[in-house]
Amino acid sequence: MESFSDQQSREEIISSANRARWELGVNFHDTVIESIYEDASRIARKTVVVEGGREAYSTDIAIDKIVTSRWLGFPIMFLLLALVFWLTVAGANYPSGLLANLLIDKFLPVLHSLGDWLHMPSWLTGVLFDGAYLALAWVVAVMLPPMAIFFPMFTLLEDLGYLPRVAFNMDSLFRRAGAHGKQALTMSMGFGCNAAGVVAARVIDSPRERLIAIITNNFSLCNGRWPTQILIATIFIGSMVPAAWAGLVSAGAVVTIAVTGIVFSLVVSWGLSKTVLKGEASAFSLELPPYRPPRLMQTLYTSLIDRTIFVLWRAMVFAMPAGVVIWLVANIHVGDQSIAEHFIHWANPFALFFGLNGVILLAYIIAIPANEIVIPTILMLTVLSANIVRAGAGTGVMFELDSLEDTAGILRQGGWTLLTGVNLMLFSLLHNPCSTTIYTIYKETGSMKWTMLATFLPIVMGLIICFFTTQIWHLYHI
Template identity: 25%
Template sequence: MVVALVGNPNTGKSTLFNALCGARARTGNFPGVTVEKKVGRLKLPTLGPSRSGGGGAAEVIDLPGTYSLSPRSADEMVSVDVLLGDAYGTPRPDAVVCVVDASNLHRNLYLVSQVLELGLPVVVALNMGDVARARGTTIDAGVLSEKLGVPVIPTEAHRRRGLEELKTAIVAAASGPALQPVRSLPDAVVAEANALEGWLSEHGCPDVPAYLRERMVLDVGGQVVERYRTRCTGDLPAHLGEVRSRLAEAGCRVPAVEAAGRYAWAREVLDGAVETTPEPAATGSDRLDRILTHRVWGLLAFAALMFAVFQAIFSWAGPFMDAIGEGQGWLSGLVQSAMPPGAFRSLIIDGVIAGVGGVLVFLPQIVILFLAIAILEDCGYMARAAFLMDRLMSRLGLSGKSFVPLMSSFACAVPGVMATRVIENRRDRMVTILVAPLMSCSARLPVYLLLIGAFVPATAYLGGWVTLQGLVLFAMTSLGAVVAIPVAWLLRKTWFKGETPPFVMELPPYRWPSPRNVALRVYDRGKAFVTRAGTLIFAASVLIWAAGYFPGDHTELHAVQAKMENPQVAADMSAEAWDALEERRRKLSADLIADSALGRTGRFIEPAVKPLGWDWKIGVGALASFPAREVIIATLGTIYSLGGDVDETDDGLRDAMRRSEWPDGDPVYTLPVALSVMVFFALCAQCAATLMVIKRETNSWRWPIFTFVYMTGLAYVAALLTYQIGSRLF
């Protein structure tokens, strides 16, 4: 049996799904689109044979939250396709559970009326009854069921109440006969939709379902019209314009006629089934909102909360990330002690273990971010945050929901991109994804610290309270966010044209988060990152290792490593001999990476990077840092014969960079060169993890490739201008 869950946002639909299916859920994307698909398994009571061949088990599809089945976005179109049985790889449901908010029944019945028109067995889950009672609303579920003609089951998903009754109703509905479609639209609209069938058949589009024909008539510029516009041999928009003109002459103006008809039907259904006190007292949510949505106090509270969240991502994740790094080092040491030096050991340590570590090291930040998001969503605050930030974000053509993903990208773009799932509008979501990597993540910080400490003078201002080094660090950290403003504006004016959608969001009542629901969301997101993006990040790390290892004869290097790892040899060796051997190992490593495919590529691209003030060694560092930006430091340490275990505070690396010279004796590194490198890393897409997550989130290679190309081009031009202008000023 297949059961679909459908409902407005903030009705507790996802909480009900988690209560029914728990950890027995899997996520993915609907085939061919970027819309997330969440499917769970549910054990049902067996009341007798069902239309699908027997009870006992069901596959539950949690459809995207939507206010209507008037598809104007990919999410809404997917919901319609699933309910009509037109979604590839997804069978038509045997039953539909409409989750409604008991405290907002009049508005929620708009969606219910559309679902009832599809003729599917329907069960209404009357959720959040406790909120309705607190607002002075009393609902007679029996009378409501009689008026709707379908079972109405009171539930409180966060308390796991009413679940068994809901399961029984699902089995009974799926086992019974299909419902006759309910009609809440004027006869003139239905007649025009029926007449449209003949026109579509004549112009190459036969067998269009009746519901989709109604959507064509009622939805100006909707997804259904866009889908069939290119399939028809005739001018579908022009014909629909004539249809709407006839309806207007008959007193049925589109689209207002639909809202009037459905809400009139909802009022008739609720008459006698719902009683509400005339003047409900102000709720606790109302009192909180006077502060938390205030134009001044609300923004201050929001800023404090966001600071706490991102401080947690940046600081609290640190010990866990360090522990993962230590575990990675311990495992590498274990392999090193168990295997002789060679290509296979290098693959295991520098490719496999480093690749897996490159995946898991992001996990603490992702878990903390989604823990915060899950708590804020479940308690009802996230809607307030989006409301507060909408005015600022709308100037970029985005909505308030884009703010949290962009802010979280300052810690790491990987969880930031994943956080865009809270944005329903596809245009806003795509633009947010494409500009999120411009935010200056923590991985860029080691590059800034190395170059600022080595080449930016420690000049002090205002009695030492302000330093030039601090100002440069602030400028580099802010550069990506500043550049993101025109980039987002340009994307909205080109590839993602269209009016900024009106910001309509229900402010749900505040409530205590469900620990079970929060834990399931965090587990689901963490698992999705490791299993989806992790495999791609690992593959990219191994490829970069191979490019830095082959070709090259590593025989002498392996012999030196074997000698240094032999305890007896090390014990008998003098300090001078040990230092000489270590120097030889570093020199061999530097020569091999220079002769590798990566090094040869660096020499090949040197003419392209020389206008930036770079030599081939900096070019190799930039190439090697593709899996992660901070890898440039270890790469430069290897190239300058210092080893790959140096960090941004290593004085030896800074001295080696200061001594680096061009063939004519001029220093490679100057202040303009250092600024050029920092500007490049501030704007470039040097993070395989982010690109792989963009691929998973957009379900296409097109967008990570586009992100890499536009960001790399932008970084190159900005670095070129920085060096060329800076070299003339300094």
């Protein structure tokens, strides 16, 4: 009985509290919070003494007047970002070659002779060395140098305080797309690596805009896709024009693809903010921190450990099993053909509809850990499926050729045309993010739904775009 009366008095207290709150009216809560803030800031004004600081601040304003000025703001931004990308591309070439030489040309034979010495069966050396190790070595060789150059430079600009000004200048463009100005930064970061771009979206504190930045980051043509674009553009588009113009035209084609990616990311941002993300909360603010001299050692440390090693580690974890799968599909035979050949022949009619081919589809499926190994996988599969003799490094072993003519030769023997080249360039821009990025998206959003959207939206768009490109092409080239 006592517990009953307790219950009753509790209900009475709650209901009288409710009546009191109704009496106080709608604005009561806000007024209380506002007055707490007001008191706090009044106390702070009275008690906190600011010494100096004015000098530094007026220099800040002087710099800000230049980097955010109507005429100089954008040119300065483009020049700085172009410089960063150029340094990355130019600087990464040599160390990448060195690493490839060391890890693949030198160390792989060592591993093989070790296998021979231990009398390992050939399937085991295939799976372990030609599969898992090769994929791992490849990813390290092509990913590590550009990231180790790009991330420190980017972090340096960030530390300096310049990047928030870029976001500040670009905000009005992104606002129209329903996004946050800081998406300009995550997008630029995405040109280095999409997984890092997705992580960088943490700087966007408004939930809706952060999701938009994460989902659309894949439209930034990442480091791993630039070499594919350049190779295919040189072989198929550069060869359309006189040799003197070839370099310029193929570079133009690659830049066009990258710019198309930026346009797609803005359009998709707009679409998302108007549809599926309409209901997500949004709260904009953009802090412009004071400029300060960059702390070199700390920048190097954070960019190498937090960004480069972090991303590389995830890529390596995914690369090894993929390497095994790549070797196995080419070497396990069902009937008189390998699994890879079965898939390629089965997928060909369907893929041709989209102006692609079975090899490309299979390569994008099994090379999901990193865009860097797509071209080596394509070459290996083409040699395998077109029965090209005296080329390649062995069944199931990814390879690349030093000579552009030889690469072009293999692809043409595999039935590639200018249309295939154009479609591969489009598909390389518009397809699912690599598994590292997908995993990172899942980690960052904690949501299967958004991860699925970020994965399948670009691939559906890519197939649609390739389809129309192909069919319109056929309409004019019958």
